[in-house]
Amino acid sequence: MQRLINRPDEVVEDSVRGYVKANQHLLSSTDNPRVIKSNWSPTKGKVGIVTGGGSGHEPAFIGYVGKNLVDAVAIGEIFSSPSAKHFADAMRAANGGAGVACLYGNYAGDNMNVKMAVKMLKREGIEVKTVVANDDVASAPLDEKHKRRGVAGEILMWKVAGAAAAQGYDLDQVIAVAQKAIDNTLSVGIGLSSCTIPDVGHPNFNIDPGKMEIGIGHHGEPGVSVEDICSADVATRKMLDTILHDELFASGDEVVVLISGLGATPINELYIVYDSLCDMLDAHKITIEENFIGNLFTSLDMMGATLTMMKLDDELKQLVQAPCQSTGLSKF
Amino acid sequence: MQRLINRPDEVVEDSVRGYVKANQHLLSSTDNPRVIKSNWSPTKGKVGIVTGGGSGHEPAFIGYVGKNLVDAVAIGEIFSSPSAKHFADAMRAANGGAGVACLYGNYAGDNMNVKMAVKMLKREGIEVKTVVANDDVASAPLDEKHKRRGVAGEILMWKVAGAAAAQGYDLDQVIAVAQKAIDNTLSVGIGLSSCTIPDVGHPNFNIDPGKMEIGIGHHGEPGVSVEDICSADVATRKMLDTILHDELFASGDEVVVLISGLGATPINELYIVYDSLCDMLDAHKITIEENFIGNLFTSLDMMGATLTMMKLDDELKQLVQAPCQSTGLSKF
Amino acid sequence: MIILSCENLIKVANKIIESKQYLSDLDGLIADGDHGINMAKGFSMAKEQILACSPAPSFAESSEMIASTLFNDIGGSMGPIYGTIFFSLSEVLDRDQIEAVALYNAFKFANEELMDISEARKGDKTLMDTLACALESMSLAIADDKSDPEILAAFSEGAKQGWESTKEMVAKFGRASRLGERSIGVLDAGATSCYLIISTLVDSIVADLD
Amino acid sequence: MIILSCENLIKVANKIIESKQYLSDLDGLIADGDHGINMAKGFSMAKEQILACSPAPSFAESSEMIASTLFNDIGGSMGPIYGTIFFSLSEVLDRDQIEAVALYNAFKFANEELMDISEARKGDKTLMDTLACALESMSLAIADDKSDPEILAAFSEGAKQGWESTKEMVAKFGRASRLGERSIGVLDAGATSCYLIISTLVDSIVADLD
Numbered sequence A, B: 001m002q003r004l005i006n007r008p009d010e011v012v013e014d015s016v017r018g019y020v021k022a023n024q025h026l027l028s029s030t031d032n033p034r035v036i037k038s039n040w041s042p043t044k045g046k047v048g049i050v051t052g053g054g055s056g057h058e059p060a061f062i063g064y065v066g067k068n069l070v071d072a073v074a075i076g077e078i079f080s081s082p083s084a085k086h087f088a089d090a091m092r093a094a095n096g097g098a099g100v101a102c103l104y105g106n107y108a109g110d111n112m113n114v115k116m117a118v119k120m121l122k123r124e125g126i127e128v129k130t131v132v133a134n135d136d137v138a139s140a141p142l143d144e145k146h147k148r149r150g151v152a153g154e155i156l157m158w159k160v161a162g163a164a165a166a167q168g169y170d171l172d173q174v175i176a177v178a179q180k181a182i183d184n185t186l187s188v189g190i191g192l193s194s195c196t197i198p199d200v201g202h203p204n205f206n207i208d209p210g211k212m213e214i215g216i217g218h219h220g221e222p223g224v225s226v227e228d229i230c231s232a233d234v235a236t237r238k239m240l241d242t243i244l245h246d247e248l249f250a251s252g253d254e255v256v257v258l259i260s261g262l263g264a265t266p267i268n269e270l271y272i273v274y275d276s277l278c279d280m281l282d283a284h285k286i287t288i289e290e291n292f293i294g295n296l297f298t299s300l301d302m303m304g305a306t307l308t309m310m311k312l313d314d315e316l317k318q319l320v321q322a323p324c325q326s327t328g329l330s331k332f
Numbered sequence C, D: 001m002i003i004l005s006c007e008n009l010i011k012v013a014n015k016i017i018e019s020k021q022y023l024s025d026l027d028g029l030i031a032d033g034d035h036g037i038n039m040a041k042g043f044s045m046a047k048e049q050i051l052a053c054s055p056a057p058s059f060a061e062s063s064e065m066i067a068s069t070l071f072n073d074i075g076g077s078m079g080p081i082y083g084t085i086f087f088s089l090s091e092v093l094d095r096d097q098i099e100a101v102a103l104y105n106a107f108k109f110a111n112e113e114l115m116d117i118s119e120a121r122k123g124d125k126t127l128m129d130t131l132a133c134a135l136e137s138m139s140l141a142i143a144d145d146k147s148d149p150e151i152l153a154a155f156s157e158g159a160k161q162g163w164e165s166t167k168e169m170v171a172k173f174g175r176a177s178r179l180g181e182r183s184i185g186v187l188d189a190g191a192t193s194c195y196l197i198i199s200t201l202v203d204s205i206v207a208d209l210d
Ligand SMILES: Nc1ncnc2c1ncn2[C@@H]1O[C@H](COP(=O)(O)OP(=O)(O)O)[C@@H](O)[C@H]1O
Pocket: A080, A081, A108, A109, C027, C031, C032, C033, C034, C035, C036, C038, C039, C076, C077, C078, C081, C118, C119, C120, C125, C126, C127, C128, C173, C174, C175, C188, C189, C190, C191
């Protein structure tokens, strides 16, 4: 295992400590070392935006804590949900008296821990409502949408909800717009290599040289098919077709495109994918209003990329384009 | 080779085209497809800032084209200097009538191509002066400093010079402050794996599992020693000691720290390195005024990291902290 | 009469701690190989806490300590799942001397609470299979008016059957679920830890039976 | 009389194009393995350009086309280095019928121009070794009043010696230089392409000798 770490079971502690030291202008630690909060949180009267999940997806989740974005985040072990207490503490840190929106991804552990945290907070009189992201088209068919995992589309959900909360939306409105955001967002991933969890020490699964896995999950959950590696054009076409199959997007739509590397893929390849995608969406008469490209939601040292598309209406467009500041995403 | 590309020999064309499409708010292509220019370039009466180099280091070099940063960039093949014509065209694109500062890294090819480009521009009556970055401590001893390669320290040189040019420095002043910036900057890298040039198709060199290479260059130029992988703390100590050995930095100094991943190293590990470094610099009574952490100057899919430190005086500090905008580096 | 004390739970914790590698290996065959790590971490911490108390805490108090450690410090699925189980036990088993039927009621309540937070059901290749079979077997023994030792034996025996039944199942929950048919032939890790917990608890109770 | 035409340079280009893999393999042993790619790309483009001209361009014109292709389209070190060489040749060899000594003067001028842009010198394990040895050997043949065919043979022979001498050298320039002592035992890629260019040029000139 070729890694720059201290003890494998301290990767999360060490890196979060370094991250907080490096970004004091944006965020700070809390009494719970597994919770960090934005310097603007809590803002009295503003809905608090909370998320959380396993580590190893950096900059997600900590990288989206900042101004007009996520207020507090619960940090789990590598690829493992934060505990109920961590979620509860993040909710407490984000609570400005106007309730808390906990916007997270659809994984069994996160579902259970958030559910318990919400119960705890309720006893304290803090209202928490949740939206569960399920943007990963490849993880279940449309008629079992509730089973789909949440992946990089979560970033757009946080962006929209963070902007909405900053603009004074109340809790129900924030929840409604976050739900609309994720309902309008679909993602799909392609994996070209495995990844290694430091505490495990060997690759998490296997992708043979020359092969790629379409629809892979960002913890390496097996995809829908293993195929020979194809050109970026063909791979982009496969990803786009998977997304279009849901029939959410239609000619004339305005969209946000988010392309994330999974960690070890050079970012110039993400731009090759974007270049292909522009031509394909042009042909479909779908207009790209915004794009976010980079290592935005990773899987440790996995090679591959994810494509996320969000369909815009006037409200979503305004919220996506509103200014924000964080290490993972900034808009001027 | 696990890559998302079309034809291996079109990686640069395809990715640059995608990059330009994705960042129209910041930059645009020129008649020469290997030259891109900032939307603010040329600015009449402002010194033009130009750089360039081989591709495969993304976001370097294209990612530093933007506002108050680099005006135009010449783009080479993967790990290969742009041609003399590309450099010349970048200089032309950046020329606002106040001369052009070409700030690049110390590689034989770049040196020769820039030299020829400067000659071409001279014939056209455009004054170009150059600063050659040589921040890589491990690439030659201090008494052969002119042989040292330029690595991630170039980013800080561009930042400083870009801000200076925006503040109205004339050509000689920009050159002087860029030279001061790089003279005050030292870098060192650690490699944990090789990288694969798409057009070559197999790893460029070899690092055995369990080994790391101290002082590696960002094209994989062999380092000063191959050792067993150690903890992030020890690795950070080795990098810092290599830098301190030059005796540029002393107790009481204020510095900028830049930590870049080489491409495939998860960014949480960069924060582990930063966490260690903070403690070590504390002990040396060296104060970190600014930090830049991320995949800022990469080597395709190489694992590893580089540490760069720049010693500040009042002028450098003000210029480093001035606002700028680009995909690789932004300051609000 | 069944006598409950913190000792029962110390033994359970020890069992989990010594099975760390085995549980991780099983998890590694069809999922991410960390079940032993997660479980051993939680039960070591809880054990320390129980042992640090003086006087020795009651079964209910110890059970609550396990639950809160799991809720507080163990993320993933195991924190809320086993946290809910031990929290439920601590709520119901508030006396130190009980009949076997009271143990049944406590685990039945735990199982219901669990179904409230997890959508997994019997047959989905999770620890639910162990728990559900254990409860069914125990309830039959109670309906048959069996003695306490027989009821306890039925509890443990049912847990074992439930555990073993996961081998031929297709995983529907957790990381293993994405393997589909390929998950057949391997015992479920969570079902294994659940069997170890139930059988160790039963053994320790039986050893103390008067 | 030596007769020069674009044909000589087409043959040189073909030689480089067909040696693509060999040159890259050599470069790969101690550097980044792209020398063949860089050279073949430049010479293919230049060849297309030469062939597209009608009437056929002169040697000088063809040489300038090669130079400008290298300057414009080939980055790295090869663009400016071979660009300078062919540009220098195009400046000096402006007649189609020359003596061998004129060829010597042209290459000597190219070598000087090259030393102006590159700091590499003979002994540094670069194409300079091929060029320098070729010129030395040629100048001896000229001093000895040898015939044109003999002078040409000496040019080619010297290039070969210079090329082969790089095998035992330590690289001081280019990517191979960081290997230090470890670069010993391998022929330099640039020295190899330079030998191929000189020897192919000589062979094609000799074939046309009247
Ligand atoms: N939703 C669920 N409900 C009940 N049990 C589950 C659920 N998801 C997973 N499990 C159980 O959890 C076990 C795996 O636990 P563990 O490896 O510790 O956590 P993780 O899956 O987060 O790595 C599985 O073997 C299964 O028995």
